[in-house]
Amino acid sequence: MSFESELSNGNFCIPKCTNCTKIVWPPSEFCDGCYGIVSLLKGNFEGEIIEFSQDSHGYFCMVEFVEKIRIMARKKEQPQIGQIVKISTCGIKDESYFFEII
Amino acid sequence: MNKVGIVATGITPFTMDDKKIESVLLESTKELLKNNPSIPKNEIDSVIVSTNNNSKYLSPILSEMIGIKPKIAHSIENLCNSGTNSIVSGYSYIASGLADLVLISGAERYDSPGQILDWDNSRGAFKHPIFWASIFTSAYKREFSIKDEDLAIISVKNHKHAQKNPNALSKKTYSINDVINSKAITGDLKLLDCSRSCTGSASILLASEKIAKEISDNPVWITGIGQKTISAGFTKNDSLSSMESTKISSKNALKMAQKEIEQIDVAEIHDAFSVCEPMALESIGFTNSGNGLKFAKELHESDNFKINPRGGLIGSGHPLGATGIAQTIEIVQQLQSKAHNRQVENAKTGLVHNMSAAATSSTVLVLET
Ligand SMILES: [Zn+2]
Numbered sequence: 001m002s003f004e005s006e007l008s009n010g011n012f013c014i015p016k017c018t019n020c021t022k023i024v025w026p027p028s029e030f031c032d033g034c035y036g037i038v039s040l041l042k043g044n045f046e047g048e049i050i051e052f053s054q055d056s057h058g059y060f061c062m063v064e065f066v067e068k069i070r071i072m073a074r075k076k077e078q079p080q081i082g083q084i085v086k087i088s089t090c091g092i093k094d095e096s097y098f099f100e101i102i
Numbered sequence: 103m104n105k106v107g108i109v110a111t112g113i114t115p116f117t118m119d120d121k122k123i124e125s126v127l128l129e130s131t132k133e134l135l136k137n138n139p140s141i142p143k144n145e146i147d148s149v150i151v152s153t154n155n156n157s158k159y160l161s162p163i164l165s166e167m168i169g170i171k172p173k174i175a176h177s178i179e180n181l182c183n184s185g186t187n188s189i190v191s192g193y194s195y196i197a198s199g200l201a202d203l204v205l206i207s208g209a210e211r212y213d214s215p216g217q218i219l220d221w222d223n224s225r226g227a228f229k230h231p232i233f234w235a236s237i238f239t240s241a242y243k244r245e246f247s248i249k250d251e252d253l254a255i256i257s258v259k260n261h262k263h264a265q266k267n268p269n270a271l272s273k274k275t276y277s278i279n280d281v282i283n284s285k286a287i288t289g290d291l292k293l294l295d296c297s298r299s300c301t302g303s304a305s306i307l308l309a310s311e312k313i314a315k316e317i318s319d320n321p322v323w324i325t326g327i328g329q330k331t332i333s334a335g336f337t338k339n340d341s342l343s344s345m346e347s348t349k350i351s352s353k354n355a356l357k358m359a360q361k362e363i364e365q366i367d368v369a370e371i372h373d374a375f376s377v378c379e380p381m382a383l384e385s386i387g388f389t390n391s392g393n394g395l396k397f398a399k400e401l402h403e404s405d406n407f408k409i410n411p412r413g414g415l416i417g418s419g420h421p422l423g424a425t426g427i428a429q430t431i432e433i434v435q436q437l438q439s440k441a442h443n444r445q446v447e448n449a450k451t452g453l454v455h456n457m458s459a460a461a462t463s464s465t466v467l468v469l470e471t
Contacts, residue, residue, distance in 0.1 A: 026222075026224050051237050051240055051244075052237075052240065053236035053239070053240045053289050053290045054288060055236075055288045055289070060233060062337065062342070070338075072224070072225045072226040072227075072228040072336075072337065093227070095220070096229060097223040097224075098226050
C-alpha cells in the first residue's frame with residue numbers, strides 16, 4: 001500500500017527508508033537521502049502544535065511529528081502552542097490531503 | 103564574466119482586466135520598444151517570458167508579435183519570483199557570452215494558477231497563500247509581541263506610496279484603523295494586509311557592457327545576485343518568523359556586489375502580505391530581528407520612500423510573473439533619478455527582493471548606476 005492509499009483509508013503513516021532508516025517527508029516512493037525503498041510505519045502518532053491561526057471554520061495548526069514531519073491540520077477546540085495532539089481524521093479530498101487533530 | 107546592464111524598461115498599469123495573456127504580454131514590450139526607439143530590435147538575440155500562465159510557447163509568440171527572430175526564446179515559471187529568475191537567466195546568457203541583448207517580459211492575469219501550489223500536500227487542505235501568511239503572522243506576532251495595529255503600518259505606508267505610482271492597482275490611502283477594521287480573512291490576516299493578484303505586465307532589456315554603452319546614456323548595472331531554494335513545501339521552513347532563503351540570498355548578493363547593507367539607498371521588498379515586509383527587512387539585514395516594523399514606521403512617519411517606493415505588492419498589485427520585473431524597473435528608475443514624486447534622493451545603489459511560496463525560495467539583486 002502506498003502512503004496515499006493508506007491515507008485514503010484514513011490511516012496516517014510515517015514513511016521510513018528501509019535502507020538507511022531515514023524518515024522521508026513529504027511521502028515519496030524513494031528515500032531522498034539514499035534512494036532506498038520507503039516503507040510505512042503505522043501507529044497512533046503524537047505531534048506537537050507549533051503554530052496556529054483560525055478562519056471561519058475553526059482553527060488550523062502546524063503540527064510537528066517525529067523528525068520534523070510537519071503538516072497543517074484542522075482543530076475544533078482552542079489549540080495551545082506545545083500541545084500534544086493526535087490525528088483523529090485524515091484522508092484525501094479533491095486531490096488534497098486533509099488532517100484533523102484532537 | 104561579462105558585465106550586464108539594464109538599458110530599457112517598459113511597464114503598463116496593473117488592473118483587474120480580463121484580457122488574453124498574449125495581449126497583456128505585448129503591452130509592456132510595446133511600451134519598452136516605443137520609449138526606446140534607438141534599440142536595434144533585430145539584434146535582440148534572446149527573449150525570456152516570465153509567467154505562471156498555462157498558455158504555451160509564449161516566448162516565440164511574443165517574438166513573432168514584435169517581429170523578431172531571436173536565437174534563444176523560452177518561458178520561465180517559478181511562482182512569484184519568476185520575474186527575477188528570468189532576469190538571472192538573462193544575465194547568465196550575457197555573462198557567458200551566449201547572448202548580447204536579452205528581452206525579458208513578465209505577464210500575468212488576475213486569475214493566475216500560480217497562486218496555489220497543488221504539490222504541497224503537507225499543507226493539507228490549507229493550500230491558499232492566506233494560510234501560510236496567517237501562520238507567519240501568528241508566529242511573528244507571538245515571537246516579538248506585535249499587535250495587529252503595529253503590523254498595519256506596512257499596508258498604510260505601501261498604499262500611500264502607491265498613490266505616487268501611476269501604474270499601481272491601489273487608488274486609495276488607508277489609516278491604521280481602516281486596515282485593522284478591514285474584512286477579516288483569518289484570525290491573523292485582514293483584507294488590507296494582502297497583496298492582490300492582478301493583471302499586469304513589465305519588460306526589461308539587458309545588454310552586454312559593450313552594447314549597453316552604445317545604446318544607453320545611463321545603464322544600470324546588475325552587480326549582485328543571490329538566490330536560495332530551501333524547499334518547495336511551506337512546512338519545511340524551520341523558522342516561521344524569519345526567511346532563511348532571503349538571509350542567504352541577500353548575503354550572497356551583497357558579497358558579489360561588494361556592498362554592505364548600509365550602502366543600499368533604496369529597496370523593493372516582496373510584501374505579499376504585511377508580515378512579509380518586516381520579516382524580509384530583518385532577514386536582509388536592514389534591521390535586527392523584531393525591529394522591522396519600527397524601521398518601517400520611522401520611514402513612514404518621515405515620509406521616506408526608501409523601502410517599496412512604488413507601493414510594494416500590497417499597493418501596486420501582484421501580477422506574479424511580472425512582479426520581480428516591475429520591482430527591478432522601480433529600482434532602475436530610482437537609480438536613474440526618473441522616479442518623479444516618489445524619488446529617493448541621491449539613490450546610487452538599490453536592492454530587489456523577490457520570493458516564492460512562503461519564502462521557500464528567494465532572489466536578491468543589487469543594482470548600481
Ligand atoms: Zn535512505
